[in-house]
Amino acid sequence: MRAPLSWLREYVDLPAGTTGREVAAKLIAAGLEVETVERVGADITGPLVVGRVLEIEELTGFRKPIRYCAVDVGAAGAESGEPQRVICGARNFVVGDLVVVALPGAVLPGDFAISSRETYGRVSEGMICSAAELGMADDHSGIIVLPPGHEPGDDAIELLELRDEILDIAVTPDRGYCLSLRGLARETAIAYDLPLRDPALLDVPVPNEDGHPVRVEDRAACDRFTARVVTGVRPDAITPVWLRRRLEKAGVRSVSLPVDITNYVMLELGTPLHAYDRARLEGGIGVRRAGAGEELVTLDGVKRTLHPEDLLITDARGPIGLAGVMGGAETEVLTPERDPETDEWRGTTEIVVEAAHFDPVVIARTVRRHGLTTEASKRWERGVDPEATAAAAQRAVDLLVGLAGGIADPGVTHVGVMGVPRTLRLPAD
CATH class of the missing domain: 3.30.56.10 (Phenylalanyl-tRNA Synthetase; Chain B, domain 1)
Structure with missing residues (x-):
């Protein structure tokens, strides 16, 4: 960890x-x-700032595509107020994007000093940075493009929690x-000997009859199951920098905002979650053991023949996930993409959040049968706090509402005993 x-x-x-x-x-x-x-x-020194791309000049005649960019870096720029001119070979940004710029005088990981220099027939006054160049991740596919909400000249060292x-x-x-x-x-x-601000102490609504239908057939293997629905999720919502950086530092790759939120809550509270695209579910959710001859294509693209002792998550069609281990491909949250004809974003807009509590032995045996260890299964095998189930679901709902523009559905499903916070007073003797 x-x-x-x-x-x-x-x-x-x-x-x-x-x-x-x-x-x-x-x-x-x-x-x-x-x-x-x-x-x-520790080996990074500034100036490292946020910049807004104002112009892009495509340079030709070289072995690879090269761009000469004018970037507004605010007060960190030249005294004349002119934008910085920077050479960059990346193609994953456009005019108007916010990027991270290392200005002359900055030092990046590996004692890489940034200076003003002539290259490709132009003077480059700094460098537009990728995650790899800042030591954030191994991604060399392109430079960092920041979400809206930042201003040219903002300190990127603080912003990116480098x-x-x-x-x-x-x-x-x-x-x-x-x-x-x-x-x-x-x-x-x-x-x-300090107070703890427990992130699981949240106001959780009581269950009602309007929640997504759930049927648990094996209460010994699954003694709690909370389902919450969030509608109106924006497919183009981007994972904010602070959340993505926390995942990266914890060793988890950013995927998409809904998936990142479930991973974040798992790391924060210790309760693994799963998010379903409600439009891809058929009927209610079930929890049961596998039947003879059943198969499931898991998120890693592998078709698995199921064992009668495997605990499954199902819908009206059949298996949609190996409980506590990995979800199925048919109901996964879709990766957002932009429609080339309408220029509108497509993706999942309605999400069902699953937070359950599974028996450690049942999950451990499934892991060994299928040779499939995941971050979720590691936690289930070692034991997860059953009282945090509803709080974990609520935390995910709050983040989907706050970061993805979603609307929390008033329906709340909870199968099993609802955890109630208690205060125990013990005598000093």
């Missing part, structure tokens, strides 16, 4: 100046196995709750 120190600080007010190594020492004393503390971004410390923790089977920032924050709060 990779835990960014900046993320831990959201739940525990650590003393100013506390380092990752100091937190690691406390957690080791509490019995956790902290393998490394990685300092990221400087941080990341604790890499080997979570043993008996400490499964530490496969979440919530669990690690609780251990940190205890170690420092």
Whole structure:
């Protein structure tokens, strides 16, 4: 489990100046196995700023496509107010896009100093950066294009949270709750004798009869199942920088906003979620064991022959997911794409959020039968807090509403016992 120190600080007010190594020492004393503390971004110095692309000149006569760009970098630019002129070979941006610009004097990872220099017959006054060049990820496919809401000249080091410390923790089977920032924050709060801001303490609506229909046939293998619906999701909604950066630091690749939200909640609360495209579901959701001869194409594109002991998620057609392990391809949330004829975005607009609680032994046996280990199954095998199920669903709904423009459907489905927060008072003796 990779835990960014900046993320831990959201739940525990650590003393100013506390380092990752100091937190690691406390957690080791509490019995956790902290393998490394990685300092990221320590070798990056500015000026590294947000820029808006004003013009793109296509240069010809070279072995590869080259562009000469005019970029507004705000007050960070030349005193004359002229835009910076930068050579760039990437093709994944257009005029008007916001990009990250390293200006002369900046130093990037690998002691790569940026200066004004002549190249391709032009003077380049900096560099438009990719994620790989900033040490954020291994993606060399293009430069970083930022979502709207930022201004030319904004500090990109702060915006992208490039400087941080990341604790890499080997979570043993008996400490499964530490496969979440919530669990690690609780251990940190205890170690420092500080209050914990528990992210699972949310106002959760009570179940009603208007929620998406769910039928659980095997209550021993699935004792809780919450289903929530969000409509009006914008297919073109982009994962915000802060959420994408937290996923990247935790070692999770950004996919699309709905998928990123389910992964974020899993990392935050420790409860794996699944998101279904409601338009691709037929009828209600079921939870049952597999029947003889049933098959399922999972999200990795593999057709799997199911075993009678496998726990399934189903709809009216049959299996749509291996419970607690991996969803099926037929009902996955669609990757947004732009219609070339209408220039409108197409994708999933109605989402059913699943938050359940599965038996660890059932999931572990499915994993071994199919040789299919996932981030979700790792958590189920080690045990997941059953009382956090409804809160995890609510957290995902809140993020889909706040970040994707969705509308929370008033219907709430919850099968099983609803967790109720309790306060226990014990005598000092």
